[in-house]
Amino acid sequence: MEFVFTNNINRKGTCSVKWDLCNEFFSAEDVLPLWVADSDWPTVPEVVKAIEQRTAHGIFGYTFPGREAEDAVINWLDKKYNWKIKREWLVFDNGVVPSINFALKALTNPGDGVVIQAPVYKPFFEAVANNGNELIINELEYKDNKYNFDLDDLETLLEERVSLGKKTAAMILCSPHNPVGRVWSESELNNLSKIAKKYDLLILSDEIHADILYPGQQHQPTANLDKQIDHQTITFMAPSKTFNIAGLHTSFTIISNAEMRKKYKEAKSGFAAGNNILGITALTAAFNHGEAWLEAQQVYLQENLQFVKEYLKNNLPEIKLVRPEGTYLIWLDCNNLPLSSEKIADFMKNKAKVGLNPGEWFGPGGKGFMRMNIACPRARLKEGLDRIYTAVKGLS
Numbered sequence: 001m002e003f004v005f006t007n008n009i010n011r012k013g014t015c016s017v018k019w020d021l022c023n024e025f026f027s028a029e030d031v032l033p034l035w036v037a038d039s040d041w042p043t044v045p046e047v048v049k050a051i052e053q054r055t056a057h058g059i060f061g062y063t064f065p066g067r068e069a070e071d072a073v074i075n076w077l078d079k080k081y082n083w084k085i086k087r088e089w090l091v092f093d094n095g096v097v098p099s100i101n102f103a104l105k106a107l108t109n110p111g112d113g114v115v116i117q118a119p120v121y122k123p124f125f126e127a128v129a130n131n132g133n134e135l136i137i138n139e140l141e142y143k144d145n146k147y148n149f150d151l152d153d154l155e156t157l158l159e160e161r162v163s164l165g166k167k168t169a170a171m172i173l174c175s176p177h178n179p180v181g182r183v184w185s186e187s188e189l190n191n192l193s194k195i196a197k198k199y200d201l202l203i204l205s206d207e208i209h210a211d212i213l214y215p216g217q218q219h220q221p222t223a224n225l226d227k228q229i230d231h232q233t234i235t236f237m238a239p240s241k242t243f244n245i246a247g248l249h250t251s252f253t254i255i256s257n258a259e260m261r262k263k264y265k266e267a268k269s270g271f272a273a274g275n276n277i278l279g280i281t282a283l284t285a286a287f288n289h290g291e292a293w294l295e296a297q298q299v300y301l302q303e304n305l306q307f308v309k310e311y312l313k314n315n316l317p318e319i320k321l322v323r324p325e326g327t328y329l330i331w332l333d334c335n336n337l338p339l340s341s342e343k344i345a346d347f348m349k350n351k352a353k354v355g356l357n358p359g360e361w362f363g364p365g366g367k368g369f370m371r372m373n374i375a376c377p378r379a380r381l382k383e384g385l386d387r388i389y390t391a392v393k394g395l396s
């Protein structure tokens with residue numbers, strides 16, 4: 001079966017955050033939206049069919065996930081990452097962001113330090129603030145157009161806190177990383193986990209982007225590194241980015257440590273809704289039938305990425321692509337544009353008329369960068385790049 005990613009489907013007027021809330025975010029209606037992390041093409045045909053069959057039943061009462069959904073997740077994790085989880089480790093949730101908040105609520109105390117590796121997805125900062133934790137920023141190291149963990153800095157930060165008698169309870173890890181696109185290797189994660197073990201850090205591992213990988217990459221679940229790290233890790237995953245079903249608000253959390261799982265469930269109760277009936281249906285169909293579609297999507301994304309790379313090289317050498325290893329989000333180093341870094345975001349929305357996420361949105365280390373979403377038909381991507389090209393030429 002051939003899958004089509006090139007159709008220019010109109011999403012305006014569908015309550016799409018990406019398309020219908022440009023005015024709220026950019027104060028401009030006429031930007032080309034290349035921001036929010038969803039895709040501009042329909043999900044897997046079998047997912048649509050499964051939802052249609054479920055809606056034909058006509059009754060949408062309270063729902064629990066059931067064995068079929070559990071099996072779909074268990075098999076997917078085994079097949080994709082050779083990660084063999086037990087059924088009881090699984091908790092079905094309504095989104096990774098609420099789950100990270102519940103985990104902090106369950107397993108940290110206000111005032112405890114929580115480490116995040118900036119620049120990173122903004123809701124991590126918000127989760128730390130929501131729970132009254134102390135934010136500890138361990139900036140990623142950016143060298144030769146590539147990002148790495150800065151583990152020396154991490155140890156220094158943690159050691160300093162120990163000497164001051166301050167507790168550091170957890171780290172929120174983004175793996176693969178949004179926005180810098182790194183797919184952390186097993187050896188990098190092992191090095192990080194040595195520090196987590198030494199300082200008894202809980203690892204909240206957000207692996208929502210695990211399935212979108214460029215050739216040669218393999219995702220390593222943090223919890224599956226070894227038994228000890230598994231014991232102190234909570235993993236957050238979802239089919240939402242992979243299969244473009246984020247609006248169905250269905251994710252899952254994996255906690256092998258029974259005591260932590262109990263606390264996590266207690267922290268959730270009273271706050272979280274039950275499961276979304278159509279989300280569970282979609283997750284099951286996507287994991288059971290979506291693999292060929294995902295492979296085709298990966299080919300299209302790879303070609304989009306190549307297209308951007310060549311376009312920038314030939315037309316806009318002032319903008320450097322930080323080439324991602326995973327995710328459909330690309331991180332553009334705009335520091336060589338003839339503009340002060342404070343003005344880049346404003347230039348992109350008001351002069352180029354493209355809706356990109358400003359680097360500052362991702363915290364320290366983000367200034368001078370913009371994040372672009374390439375999960376759209378190539379013609380639209382070209383239009384976005386053409387708009388930037390015209391605006392940049394207008395600067396000289």
Ligand SMILES: Cc1ncc(COP(=O)(O)O)c(C=O)c1O
Nearest residue numbers: 037095096097098121178208251
């Ligand atoms: C790293 C990361 N975590 C979580 C989310 C959102 O997850 P959810 O919609 O399940 O809350 C995103 C969305 O862009 C993301 O990039």
